[in-house]
Amino acid sequence: MSESGNSVSRISAKGLAALTQAQLNDWAIQAQTHSQEGQLPNYIPLLAQANPTGLAIQTRSIEGQIVSAGDVSLSFPLMSVVKPFVLLFLLEQLGAQTVFSRVGIQSSHEPYNSLIQLQTDKGWPRNPMINSGAIALADLLPGEDASSRCETLRQWLNQRSNSHLFLDQAMLNSVRSRSNERNRNLANLLAESGYLDNVEMALDTYQHICCLAGTVADLTQLGMILVQDYKNILPKNRRIVNALITTCGLYEASSRFAVQVGVPTKSGVSGAVLAVIPFQGAIACYSPPLDEAGNSKAGLFLLQQLVQTLNLSVFG
Numbered sequence: 001m002s003e004s005g006n007s008v009s010r011i012s013a014k015g016l017a018a019l020t021q022a023q024l025n026d027w028a029i030q031a032q033t034h035s036q037e038g039q040l041p042n043y044i045p046l047l048a049q050a051n052p053t054g055l056a057i058q059t060r061s062i063e064g065q066i067v068s069a070g071d072v073s074l075s076f077p078l079m080s081v082v083k084p085f086v087l088l089f090l091l092e093q094l095g096a097q098t099v100f101s102r103v104g105i106q107s108s109h110e111p112y113n114s115l116i117q118l119q120t121d122k123g124w125p126r127n128p129m130i131n132s133g134a135i136a137l138a139d140l141l142p143g144e145d146a147s148s149r150c151e152t153l154r155q156w157l158n159q160r161s162n163s164h165l166f167l168d169q170a171m172l173n174s175v176r177s178r179s180n181e182r183n184r185n186l187a188n189l190l191a192e193s194g195y196l197d198n199v200e201m202a203l204d205t206y207q208h209i210c211c212l213a214g215t216v217a218d219l220t221q222l223g224m225i226l227v228q229d230y231k232n233i234l235p236k237n238r239r240i241v242n243a244l245i246t247t248c249g250l251y252e253a254s255s256r257f258a259v260q261v262g263v264p265t266k267s268g269v270s271g272a273v274l275a276v277i278p279f280q281g282a283i284a285c286y287s288p289p290l291d292e293a294g295n296s297k298a299g300l301f302l303l304q305q306l307v308q309t310l311n312l313s314v315f316g
């Protein structure tokens with residue numbers, strides 16, 4: 001690029017509102033090619049049977065502009081995309097002091113379900129975006145059993161965000177049909193180390209909340225509660241969640257993504273991805289094939305296109 005071209009691109013400011021339908025359509029087609037390089041997870045039967053070519057993306061701006069591409073009628077379980085919202089709920093209900101007496105704020109360079117990481121940390125869950133941390137937080141949710149805890153969280157989220165999340169019972173049955181020894185080992189070590197009270201309830205609650213499901217429209221609505229001041233949610237709690245999804249949201253790929261793309265982003269093993277563009281809007285993608293870290297191939301490609309073309313990086 002010429003020097004003058006370079007300086008022009010450096011000062012050009014665009015923003016989410018500048019996105020056109022034609023751009024998003026083009027990128028959605030290119031994203032399909034990227035998704036072919038990914039793999040479906042094999043440890044949850046219904047996720048293993050997902051249609052690998054199913055793809056949807058929606059952007060929602062604070063002015064109410066919505067641009068979508070792909071099949072927006074597809075619904076999918078949030079899986080780990082629920083983790084920031086469990087954290088937000090508990091920060092609002094219990095306060096940061098209680099929450100961070102049960103979970104840390106350090107990023108991890110191990111996979112999201114790593115037992116080695118938890119052993120290295122002597123049973124202290126490093127952050128709320130990996131399974132150990134989310135299982136520890138599931139233990140703090142109020143309610144007598146997993147289903148009532150999940151229902152309380154579901155209603156709280158739907159009321160705050162005007163989304164229509166539902167419990168995907170078939171997905172929950174599928175999750176339960178295979179014993180997840182990794183998550184059980186994590187929960188046992190958390191309990192032995194004093195960071196979790198009830199192993200069975202925490203695991204059951206965690207499985208339920210991972211099966212809260214919706215469409216990309218629900219996901220962008222949900223994302224809006226992290227975008228700006230919203231219905232009594234404390235700004236400091238929103239900032240904590242956005243900071244932690246930036247540093248930990250994509251597991252061991254988080255810092256690379258922050259450097260290369262630069263927006264707070266959370267993924268789930270279903271192929272769901274949610275990005276928060278502070279004071280501008282939210283972007284949700286769904287495409288099941290995953291990269292090695294368990295992040296949607298097409299989802300991360302789409303975010304990269306959007307952020308780079310529209311200058312959305314939160315780092316300026």
Ligand SMILES: NC(=O)CC[C@H](N)C(=O)O
Nearest residue numbers: 079080112131210268269
């Ligand atoms: N990365 C994820 O989405 C993990 C969620 C999934 N339920 C698990 O515990 O393995």
